[in-house]
Amino acid sequence: MTSARKLPRSFYDRDTILVAPDLLGKLLVRNTPEGPRIGRIVEVEAYLGPHDLAAHTSKGLTPRTRAMFGPPGHAYVYLIYGMHHCMNVVTEPDGTGAAVLLRALEPVANLSDNTRGPGRLCKAMGIDKSYYGHDLCSDDFFIAEEQGAQSPKIATSARIGVDYAGEWAEKPLRFYIEGNAYVSRVPSRKTPANP
DNA sequence: TGTAAGATTCGG
């Protein structure tokens, strides 16, 4: 049986551009009365801070973005389009306003097969606003590293669904495991920066 | 107090 080690707070207390790709291959774990729901992270997006026009924190500190401006290693959960929850992992020191959006999981235990895309990911894991600001260094909801796991092959692309962000929409801040069947989309779509 | 838009998903 493979062992897994919970990631320490220091893992999240680094530049978001480093944390995002490092999250690939890690295990998202939520303990429930029916047993632990576990998924391997295969796709993420980095949101760097208030200067990143695609990030929610570019609007400043509001009740909604409070968790994202908070200390690292906590969950930033929000409802989008009135029907889907999205989960982020807060990074960098308290007050920075940066986070990593989890976009897709590969099912490992007690998960449906429907884990592609940030909305479906939260539905499969049972994540909602009750987890807003939840500490990911807790025992019931955390991210762990599989011991002996090999480093995944990482690819990048522009982030999805942030066309409103101008030049920030084109930056390669989406990271995913190349070839993994659970990545939500292939970057075969419109690529403006491809003359 | 009113309104516009969103880090998405699903159906036609």
Add this chain to the structure above:
DNA sequence: CGAATCTTACAC
């Protein structure tokens, strides 16, 4: 390609 659906932010 457009509706669903409702919270949030911001204008009046």
